[in-house]
Amino acid sequence: MVSKPRLLVTRKLSPEVEERAAHDYDAIFNPDDQVFTSSELVAACQQVDAVLPCHSEMFTANVIAALPERLRVIANHSVGVDHIDLSAAAARGIIVTNTPDVLSDATAEIAILCMLGAARRGAEGNRLLRENRWASWSPSFMVGRQVTGKRFGILGMGRVGQVAAARARGFDMEIHYHNRQRLPPDQEEGAIWHETIESLVAASDVLSLHCPATPDTIGVIDAERLDLMPRGAILVNTARGSLVDEDALCDALQSGHLFAAGLDVFRTEPGGNLRLSALENVFVLPHIGSATFETRIAMGFRALDNLDAVFAGCDAPDRVA
Ligand code: 8YV
Numbered sequence: 001m002v003s004k005p006r007l008l009v010t011r012k013l014s015p016e017v018e019e020r021a022a023h024d025y026d027a028i029f030n031p032d033d034q035v036f037t038s039s040e041l042v043a044a045c046q047q048v049d050a051v052l053p054c055h056s057e058m059f060t061a062n063v064i065a066a067l068p069e070r071l072r073v074i075a076n077h078s079v080g081v082d083h084i085d086l087s088a089a090a091a092r093g094i095i096v097t098n099t100p101d102v103l104s105d106a107t108a109e110i111a112i113l114c115m116l117g118a119a120r121r122g123a124e125g126n127r128l129l130r131e132n133r134w135a136s137w138s139p140s141f142m143v144g145r146q147v148t149g150k151r152f153g154i155l156g157m158g159r160v161g162q163v164a165a166a167r168a169r170g171f172d173m174e175i176h177y178h179n180r181q182r183l184p185p186d187q188e189e190g191a192i193w194h195e196t197i198e199s200l201v202a203a204s205d206v207l208s209l210h211c212p213a214t215p216d217t218i219g220v221i222d223a224e225r226l227d228l229m230p231r232g233a234i235l236v237n238t239a240r241g242s243l244v245d246e247d248a249l250c251d252a253l254q255s256g257h258l259f260a261a262g263l264d265v266f267r268t269e270p271g272g273n274l275r276l277s278a279l280e281n282v283f284v285l286p287h288i289g290s291a292t293f294e295t296r297i298a299m300g301f302r303a304l305d306n307l308d309a310v311f312a313g314c315d316a317p318d319r320v321a
Helices: 015-024 038-045 061-065 086-091 104-119 122-130 159-169 197-202 223-228 246-254 293-311
Strands: 006-009 026-028 050-052 073-075 095-097 151-155 174-178 206-209 233-237 258-263 282-284
Touching: 006 015, 015 026, 015 293, 038 061, 050 293, 061 086, 073 293, 086 095, 095 293, 104 122, 104 159, 104 206, 104 233, 104 258, 104 282, 104 293, 122 282, 151 159, 151 197, 159 174, 159 206, 174 197, 197 223, 223 246, 246 258
Parallel strands: 006 026, 006 050, 050 073, 073 095, 151 174, 151 206, 206 233, 233 258, 258 282
Antiparallel strands: none
């Protein structure tokens, strides 16, 4: 009998996913869900043919250099691959895959939650009740911004961006976007394309970030671009914290230039940014964009589909390196 490929699953995944992995692979699990340090990751990978990591495992050039010859594929349980040095993996001939599409709905839901939480002062109101400080009501109490009919700007009109656009259309919002390439009309669905990021941010009552973190996009929302946003605008980030200059964002929120921000991602994770979390006009979540039961199963299955393809000698459907 041919032996099954040996697979390291770095984090605790859905029972359905672990069951399938155990059935099809000689799988090593992490039932305590401990996060590996770089040296633990390297050590754990020594006897395996494949690894199924999350974005919590950093595959730096050094880690990749220390992986064993037998390791053929890193099948991520994430769409973002900024935790992997893709060129180092490619140089070693290690296949890298991700999990697109299956988390677009869940992540777009969180973008809308962040938008509404920010616009309607969700964090502030929630805190009042939880701290038993709700002592009065008046027509001028906790007045927020209505998003219906406003301009929803999308930076990165890929899979998640397009679903977020569809959801925002449900609020009669006018969709604006910037992508390196303009979408064909059937995908644009009337959205207004901006050739530059500057033009997009200036036209956004709500600016929602949906682009990957790459060397070109890290810090893309800096002090100057925040300054170009209309006074009273809202920033939503469900993509990656590294896209935003968090100090500049704090300043823009404290000065009142921005009305609020809704953030699911931070430069430092876990933990977030305490200066941002302390602000009343910031609605924060702990990176839960794709954290639904349905999506977690779909992400795990998609990662396993990629592994199955590689070990069947086929092209991995979601190969990114
Ligand atoms: C996931 C994400 O929860 O897929 C991504 O890129 O950021 C998240 O939504 C996480 O990466 C799971 O590993």
